[in-house]
Amino acid sequence: MNKEIKKEIKLFLLSDYEKEEAYLTEMHKTGWKLKNVSYGSVYTFEKCEPENVVYRLDFAEDKEKDLSCYIAMFGEYGWEYIQDVNGYSYFRKRADGLPEEDTEIFSDSESRLEMVKKIINTRLMPVWVVFMSILIPNFIKAIMHGFDNIPFHTVLTVLFVFLFVGYSYIIIYCEIEFLKLKKKYTKK
Amino acid sequence: MTDKIKRIYIPMTETGFYILFCLQEEMHGYGITQKVKEITDGEVIITAGTMYGSLSKMEKDGLICFVREEEKRKLYYITELGREILQLEIERIKRLYKNIGGV
Numbered sequence: 360m361n362k363e364i365k366k367e368i369k370l371f372l373l374s375d376y377e378k379e380e381a382y383l384t385e386m387h388k389t390g391w392k393l394k395n396v397s398y399g400s401v402y403t404f405e406k407c408e409p410e411n412v413v414y415r416l417d418f419a420e421d422k423e424k425d426l427s428c429y430i431a432m433f434g435e436y437g438w439e440y441i442q443d444v445n446g447y448s449y450f451r452k453r454a455d456g457l458p459e460e461d462t463e464i465f466s467d468s469e470s471r472l473e474m475v476k477k478i479i480n481t482r483l484m485p486v487w488v489v490f491m492s493i494l495i496p497n498f499i500k501a502i503m504h505g506f507d508n509i510p511f512h513t514v515l516t517v518l519f520v521f522l523f524v525g526y527s528y529i530i531i532y533c534e535i536e537f538l539k540l541k542k543k544y545t546k547k
Numbered sequence: 548m549t550d551k552i553k554r555i556y557i558p559m560t561e562t563g564f565y566i567l568f569c570l571q572e573e574m575h576g577y578g579i580t581q582k583v584k585e586i587t588d589g590e591v592i593i594t595a596g597t598m599y600g601s602l603s604k605m606e607k608d609g610l611i612c613f614v615r616e617e618e619k620r621k622l623y624y625i626t627e628l629g630r631e632i633l634q635l636e637i638e639r640i641k642r643l644y645k646n647i648g649g650v
Contacts (some may be wrong), residue, residue: 417596421603429599431619435577436595464596469560473600 363406365391370400372529373482374536376416376447383414383451393451396444413454415464416447418474420481438464446482471544475537483533490526498523552608552632559636562593566601567625567633570611575620576602605629 371379383393383402388411391404415438422429429448430440438450454462465471501516556563565583574582576598583591593601602623605611610629614622625633 415596417599419596419599419603421607422599425621428616428619428621432576432599432621433595435620436580438595460592460594464594466592466594466597467560467562469562470597470600473604474596 364394365404365406367402367404368400369402372533372536373478374533374540376418377540380414380416383449384412387412387414387451393441393449395442396449399445411454412451413462414449414451416449417464418447418478420477422448433464436464437461446478468544472541475540475544479537483530483537486526486530486533490530494519494523494526552610552628553635555608556610556632557635558639559632561591562597562601563605564633564636565591565593566598566605567610567629567636570623570625570629571633573614573622573624575617575622577620 369379369382371382386393386402386404387407388409390407390409392407392412393414394403394405396402417433419429433440433448433450437452439452441449441451443449450464452462460466465474497519501512501519504512504516559567565587566579569579569582576595580593580598583593602611602621606613606623609626610632611623612626614624616622
């Protein structure tokens with residue numbers, strides 16, 4: 360029997376993992392179970408009974424070398440592993456009748472903060488590096504030479520302005536969101 | 548012992564303390580969660596992500612070491628450095644207890 364399939368495109372940035380968890384949990388509640396995530400933002404769901412299933416994203420470094428042990432360990436705590444996307448591991452668990460602490464993958468604020476630190480160091484830092492070393496110099500160059508009526512240069516200028524704006528937005532957005540998350544976790 | 552390790556781990560979080568304390572015996576992550584739940588009457592719950600992250604960090608910092616794998620479960624054991632840190636923390640907690648009127 361073929362199950363009904365639905366695809367949605369959603370863009371969650373690095374710092375949006377809690378929003379992504381809430382989105383997937385809500386989808387399952389309305390009868391759409393996550394099948395997989397492709398290209399980082401195409402979410403494929405299959406029709407299911409509406410259920411109270413929570414989704415959680417973990418970001419663990421060095422898990423590649425023992426991914427099967429990592430998955431097995433989460434399994435012992437009742438978490439079903441779905442897949443890895445951009446360094447995040449996706450888990451879910453039926454939440455009916457469970458105490459709140461059993462629906463979380465973190466039990467203290469230190470480990471939540473530790474995860475934010477890991478994401479910033481391994482994922483946001485490279486974005487900064489690309490921004491500072493490639494985009495800014497090229498942006499300046501493009502602005503200075505871009506409007507000399509050579510069509511190729513104009514295309515490059517538009518491209519770099521576009522990239523510059525995009526990267527600036529992502530960096531500023533993520534930095535602000537990470538600050539908010541840190542503040543929230545420190546209070547807990 | 549390096550001062551850096553001392554600065555990071557003392558004072559220790561409740562999670563960190565119980566993990567290190569349990570690893571005076573060979574144990575795996577989920578086993579530690581169960582034992583801690585038992586000895587604290589269900590007050591201290593260590594979840595999967597927190598356990599995995601703490602074990603990785605402590606292993607990297609040399610407080611515990613990986614012993615062997617048993618059916619996809621990784622068993623860990625405290626190192627000499629781990630014992631030193633645990634001892635320092637126990638003394639700190641004892642002093643705290645003494646100063647608030649305990650024995």
